[in-house]
Amino acid sequence: MTEARVPAVDKRRAILEAAIRVFARQGYHATRVSDIADEAGVAYGLVYHYFRSKEAVMTELFTERWSLLLAASDALYERDIPAREKLDGIAGFIIDSYKHDPELMKVIIIEVTRAANSFGATHLPEIRRAYDVVAKIVADGQREGLYRAEVDPDFVAMWFYGAIEQLLSGWVFGLMPATDEEFDRARVMVVETLCLGLERRGPG
Amino acid sequence: MTEARVPAVDKRRAILEAAIRVFARQGYHATRVSDIADEAGVAYGLVYHYFRSKEAVMTELFTERWSLLLAASDALYERDIPAREKLDGIAGFIIDSYKHDPELMKVIIIEVTRAANSFGATHLPEIRRAYDVVAKIVADGQREGLYRAEVDPDFVAMWFYGAIEQLLSGWVFGLMPATDEEFDRARVMVVETLCLGLERRGPG
Amino acid sequence: MTEARVPAVDKRRAILEAAIRVFARQGYHATRVSDIADEAGVAYGLVYHYFRSKEAVMTELFTERWSLLLAASDALYERDIPAREKLDGIAGFIIDSYKHDPELMKVIIIEVTRAANSFGATHLPEIRRAYDVVAKIVADGQREGLYRAEVDPDFVAMWFYGAIEQLLSGWVFGLMPATDEEFDRARVMVVETLCLGLERRGPG
Amino acid sequence: MTEARVPAVDKRRAILEAAIRVFARQGYHATRVSDIADEAGVAYGLVYHYFRSKEAVMTELFTERWSLLLAASDALYERDIPAREKLDGIAGFIIDSYKHDPELMKVIIIEVTRAANSFGATHLPEIRRAYDVVAKIVADGQREGLYRAEVDPDFVAMWFYGAIEQLLSGWVFGLMPATDEEFDRARVMVVETLCLGLERRGPG
């Protein structure tokens, strides 16, 4: 039968997408489960039919997206390209994710990744996995004699993510201009400056 | 030198210091006012005798410390020293603050500076002021022909703080080894790498 | 006649009726929300499911009843009967309300109508509307030459309600015998005495 | 040295007078003990030095004034003057009290006399004593054949006070114009109308 108008008859999906909007708008703590249901246009109880808890909604949102980043990072790492391009690929993936769905990325960065006291703690393993790829890229670069040996790769990884997340925060909260050109400039700047900072100098 | 510690007769001070410990241990949201009172060894109501609200306690903690950072940044900025030393001074101030009172810095970084949805929003002006000093240092460096002109100073400032706060987070949550030597290494690495990344290369 | 009582399946109604009993027994300020819930035999939170606040419960109680008085007053005013009968109708309506549901009327008189500092202030407009009808009746009586012209109608209205509410108070607090005969006697006495006091005397 | 400027060096008195102002302004429930102390310009604890409790302050305010009314009523009752003049004397005393110190009378009427659930209950005996004098006057009037026999004297007393207090309320809350002429008119109207309503008619 026809009724083809609404493709998203999938209420579970509707709830997830409503959650993105509401979490982005009000923050996780400030949103009540009823807000999600209202935004999704479904009954209160249905949220609990599909999800164990409010936290489970957030977790699914995070995991779904973060696993893409992990997969992309892993794929990049495996490719036979210069370290710089790998880092650029990761930065690009994150920034493109933001361009593509800023609300979701806002939620992930603000409520999970940088919320070390709440979801950050819960999802620490997955978060570290992303850091580790960066660290491995840097370590490889050092092994190749490309990067200075005295910088700790783990340390660089923290730095890399700290910087990028801070930029996203800046865009999210209007501290920095958020246009597509800015996003691309930022990507170049981060990678360029970081790599220049890491590279070994001169023949000496 | 002896640093004459006030014998905690001052209950207001005792409350503030108890709050640092409890906020650091449990996070702001998870600490009840009674936790603070208990930790301070005072009656529940006394917290409200000295502070308008739980939030006011947090605010005082943040403001007290952050104003020191602001003052130090301003002083550094005024001094007639190379840009690199200024940045090093700021990084050093933050890291020393952490060495000196890790719990307080944990609270400030985790609950305010990186909590863009709650206290971060409230204290945005003061937070930005700290960023601005870094941006000005970078801009000066550019004007002097020291730093590459194509990097946006505001952008570098975000980066700088994003990176340092991420490092603090790493220490706080045990993602990175947290010893005094590590702190000092980190300081050197951050500033060294950032400056190298920013510097213009010679004609050669 | 049967007066088909709703079998208190309606929990919202149960809460309202419990509130009447508890407010009447303890007074508004002295009743905790949990008292209402307990009296109604429902969970604490259900009160807040149906009402925004404790005050909202009181407001609904008052408004529901007072609007009946207003409607009755208006209807009486419109009818083509002597002023005295109109006043008698109003007095009768109030007193019958008390006979019918003394607890509710106690709450309304004690906690709202005579509580000028709390609910009285909030509901002043509705309260005044009731006074105004009496004033209009008196003014009409004066225009017809029935009542002495030198008495201010607004003034009489205040008096009328002040007196009647005082009588209700007296019954409520056991200062006066409260039997059905007393109620009817009181009604007669108030209206009789007031009207005699207002009437113009013959030339004789 | 002289310091004769402030006659009210009596801090106890200052507290009482401050309480009148604050109770009148905010109502008893809404005033905190600290409000009284602040208004009086004395230390918090001093209120408790002179008074057992917040309630005790209110009680003293009420008792002090109400005993004057009682004394005046008794005196009036004893005098060899017509009933009407006695009633007029009582109404006059109350209204003059209001003219003389509206804030105090506001507090007494609003917070005690008409607050049957709180102070009204506590001071019921004294309040009734005032009513009783009126009742006795009416009863005497009936015995003299002046007043209709079918009205219950207690009932008239309730009415009398209910009406007068309602008028005071009206003035206090701006429902009626409150000028000195109005006060005097009101006094005349109340007594005139009440007595006309009570008087026996007819040739006899």
Place this chain on the structure above:
DNA sequence: GATGAATGAGCGTTCATTCAT
């Protein structure tokens, strides 16, 4: 007498979660 710090019981409200239908 005078001060104001210290105490702690009390209460309104919120909201995640469960459950009956």
Place this chain on the structure above:
DNA sequence: AATGAATGAACGCTCATTCAT
């Protein structure tokens, strides 16, 4: 699947009263 009524623990805040000085 879908609904929304029902539950109750939890917590921030107020403020009368006490107490040490």
